[in-house]
Amino acid sequence: MAPKVLVSDKLSETAVQIFRDRGIDVDFMPELGKDKEKLAEVIGNYDGLAIRSATKVTEKLLESATNLKVVGRAGIGTDNVDKVAASKKGVIVMNTPFGNMVTTAEHAIAMMFAVARQIPEASASTHAGKWEKSKFMGVELTNKTLGVIGAGNIGGIVCRRARGLEMKVNAYDPFLSEDRANELGVRKVELEELLEKSDFITLHVPLIEATKNILSRENLAKTKKGVRIINCARGGLVDEVALAELLKSGHVAGAGFDVFAEEPATENPLFNLPNVVCTPHLGAATTEAQENVALQVAEQMSDYLMTGAVTNALNMPSVTAEEAKVMGPWLKLAEHLGAFTGQLTDEPIKAVNILYDGGVAEMNLEALNCAVIAGMMKTVNPDVNLVSAPLIAADRGIKVSRTTQPKTGTFDAYIKLTVVTETRERSIAGTVFSDGKPRFIQIKGINIDAEVGQHMLYTTNKDTSGIIGTLGQTLGENGANIANFTLGRTEVGGDAIALLYLDEALPNATREKLAETGLFQSICPLEFAVS
Template structure:
């Protein structure tokens, strides 16, 4: 059955056609997002939800989204999606951060020109029949210092355009390396240095705990007299009340804002002040950008629903279509390894340690980690998946660590998962053979070669004669067919293990019969999600 996607906001017909061309069953209802009750009523029918800003994806709506796998926002901001609730529900949240980068950067440059030359006020004056040429004395951008707060995708484009305008560019971004700054032709500085030197300051950071009110009253006071401030990023980055006071005092010469702390902005401290340019969140409002993000959201959702590729996800590691093809068997293996130790562990998990060796260490470890953790967490919550698992683990206070190393054994690569509790450590290793099938290759340090089936039985015993016969006879007497039988031991006469792949679950009576023999120290039925 084809995946089913709901488009609940206005998206271009070209984007909707992409879904159809890819074989997706798409339901285009561009006004449905405004009716939250109706959306909550029908959302359970869909695998994907494509939105813009009108649709509000709340916890209440997600509670009914039993089949939903992905929400994709055509645009950068996802404030209208309850991402915590989506993660707990196991729903991937995507955005399209690249489709409107150039448009947003160009708007910031346009706003900088507008405030430098007082264009809106001069235009209004001229329309009114005045000719106030001497009133609107501007300032050149050439040779001025532009302070860029946030030199990521959009900020980087602004830096490039500003250098083309012959401006000196200084950038504050904790994640910007000196090498990247040199390549961009900008000077990497600390925030206080930027504030003290910049003639113009433009912001290009997301709204987070670290960036909220980054231009506070205190930081605004550190700016040089006559500075002009541009914000086309997110509302809440600047103390608007303090900025208004500094505009009135003359310390700040001008400001240009496309975003505000409260939107829609009907009343704001910056309104009606001299040399303040305001636009209604137009950063991405060009025909090209709107079409780009719509097409991008359709491609991303189709890729995920059809191939498992994860692009621009906010609550899940990205996995390209190429990675998805190569990593598919390894993601299955990671899930099986997690499931094994999860099913074997009855006490609370304190830590999960994951070792990647050889080719496995060269893969997308973040995605593999999610698969391992999901496998373990299914013991506690059968509905958990790769998206929700890290959230569940964090809520339980479980520490997750990874180690990767070069090829160190007979296999081209393998994964070893160790679960730590207050009582013990339990580990299992596995690999993927050339046939693409995952295998268990080590349990408790004992080497094995076990095919993984839906129904399995794990036993431990002292290495003595008669174990194989007892297991075979007991399964036969209870009508259980053995598809694969794997043995391993630490050494002659030492601890030994057996792993049986069987065609149906081993009944309780058969397990009780094995226990009565006194030969086994552990008898554990296991179930794996094998397709």
Template sequence: MAPKVLISDKLSDAAVQIFRDRGIDVDFQPDLGKDKDKLAEVIGQYDGLAIRSATKVTEKILESATNLKVIGRAGIGVDNVDKDAASKKGVIVMNTPFGNMITTAEHAIAMMFAVARQIPEASASTHAGKWEKSKFMGVELTNKTLGVIGAGNIGGIVCDRARGLKMKVIAYDPYLGEEKANKMGVEKVELDELLARADFITLHVPLTDQTRNILSRENLAKTKKGVRVINCARGGLVDEEALADLLKSGHVAGAAFDVFSVEPAKENPLFNLPNVVCTPHLGAATTEAQENVALQVAEQMSNYLLTGAVENALNMPSVTAEEAKVMGPWIALAGHLGSFVGQMTDEPIKAINILYDGVAAKMNLAALNCATVAGIMKRSNPDVNMVSAPVVAKERGIQISTTNQDKSGAFDGYVKVTVVTDKRERSVAGTVFSDGKPRFIQIKGINVDAEIGAHMLYTTNEDVPGIIGTLGRTMGDHGVNIANFTLGRAGPGGEAIALLYVDEPVPAEARAKLAETGMFNQIKPLEFDVV
């Protein structure tokens, strides 16, 4: 059955058509997002939800979203989505960070011009018939120093445009390397140096615990006298009351804000101050940007629902369509390995250690980690998936670590998963053969070559004659057909294991019969999600 998507905010007809062209059943109700009760009533029917900013996806809405797999936000900000609740529910939250980059960067540049030349005030004065030519003395941008806080996607475009205006550009960004800064033609500096040198400061960082109030009263006091501050990024990055005080004192010559700590901003300390330009969060408000993000979210959601590709997710590692094709069998393997050790482990897990070897070590390890942890956590919570499992593991205090290494054995690559409890460590390793099928290749340090099936039986015993016959005869007596039979041992007469891939679950009576023989130390039925 085709995936079903609800669009509960206004999206372009072209975006709606993308869903339809990809074979997705789309329900376009652009005003539904405003009715939270009605949305909660119908959301359980859908696999995907496409929104802008009007729809509020609360924990209550998510409780009713029994089939929801993905929420796509046409735009950058996802303040209207409860991401923690979505993660616990196993719902991917995507945004479209690239569709409005140019538009937002251009708005910042426009705001810089506006505050440099006092254009809004001069326009209002002229409209009023005052002709106050001498009142509005501006400054040039040429040869001025622009301090850019955050030189990522949007900040990088601002840097490029500012260099075209013959400005000297300095940037503070902990993630900006010297080589990248040189290529961009900007000077990488620390925050205090930027504050001291910049004639204009523009912010282009997300709002996080690290960036909140980055222009605090203390930091604003470090700025150069006559500085002008532009914020088209996020409200909460600047102490607005402190900035208002410095504007009144004349230390700050002007400010241009598109975003505010409280929105909609009906009142604010910056309002009605001279040489303060304010716009109502227009950074992404161009025809081109609105169309771009709508098309982008439709493509991203379609790709995920149809191929498993994850792009621009905020609560899960991204997996491109190309990666999904190559990694599909490895993600399945990671899930099976996690499922094996999860089903074998009855006591609380303290740590999960994952080793990636060879070609596996060069893949998207974050995604493989999520698949592994999901496989493990399904032991106690069948509803977890790659999104929710890391959240569940963190809540339980489970430590997750990974190790990468070059090819070290007979296989081009493999994955080994070890879980640690207070009582023991348990490990299993696997690889993907050239036929694209995952295999178990080591259990408890014993080498095997086991095809993975939906229903399996795992046994341990001392290496003695008669094990194969006993297992085969018992399965036959109880009508269980064996599809594949794998044996392994530590050495002659030592510990041995058997792994049976069977066509149906092994009944309790058959397991009891095996136990009666006294030949087995452990008899464990296993189930795997095999497509």
């Protein structure tokens, strides 16, 4: 019997035809996604569900989805899908992360032109029968300096388009390599320099803890007088209240915003200010982008349902069912190793070397490589998955290599990850014990035995007395409970490390108190997805 797919949102007829051409029985009901009760009644009849944003795939809906195997989201955002519940049900969640990159980049460029020439205001004035030619004096983009915060997929396209407009482009992105910067024709700079020298600033980063409020009141105050700011990425990257004040004072000459901290945005501090262009989250709203993502999701879902091939899955590795039984814990370990280095590395990564020792060297190394890179890249891009991770790494100029070797040493198998930057190499190794739990077994060449927890603290110091007492006392006095405590050193008086498993995330204030002791070379809170 042919697989059955329900299309419950508005996809193009061409996309629907792809399902039919691939031998899939498809029902096209584009309004059904808005009726959650009716959708719940029929969802049990389908193997696949193709959606946009109107359909909400909740835990309750999934309870009725007795035959569902895959949900395909035409677009990048999957906030309308309960991915945890889907994973528990064994339902794959796919998206199409690369279908609207050009469209979003073009919208940012369009916003720059609109703000530079005050086009919306001038248009409204002219429509009103006024002829205020002298009122709308603009500026050229040519020879202006554009600061691009985030030079990944979309940001990279913006860099290229801006260079075509003969702009000087500075890019701030901790994961941007010099080779990639040269390829894009941009200067790689620190955020401080970008703020001080940019005539225009455009943001192209996801909203994560590291980027939240990246243009804070403090950072906005550091910008060049007359700067124009564009945000077509995510709401919450800019302090909108502070920006509104700087627009009123004249320090900021204009702004173009497609996204807002709260959406739908019916009111906002930026609304009704002169030379502020606002659009209702239109970054992906072009005919071409909507068609591209629809065609992509139809192809991906058809591939999976007809051949078992998995593409752009957010909650499943690219491995067979047989492999998954054995590889599951190793995939999790690989992700933890990547997450460890990703959270500690604050400069561009040039190369990643992965050593597979013993039995793990016989597994699906492509999937394990992807898990390492995905764990590492999630610190800057939470939407990365096992399939998109290699593409994102390659796009940033990161060279990934792997080595295999027969069993050596104590463990039957282990994975060792080495990350290379301009100034240093950082390595970490781990294994999976017989209980199926990943463990860290070596950091910086220092042997340890550390259980992986959701909240951890990593410190480095010179081997000296008082470290254990200071850690225990400072954490205890500030309400941080230690679940596990692992120490290691190279030699007496040499380099030493500590890795602590905490019950809760370490507050910044506690980290500052540890720093005040002067005993530690580095103090790094870490977070791991252990569920």
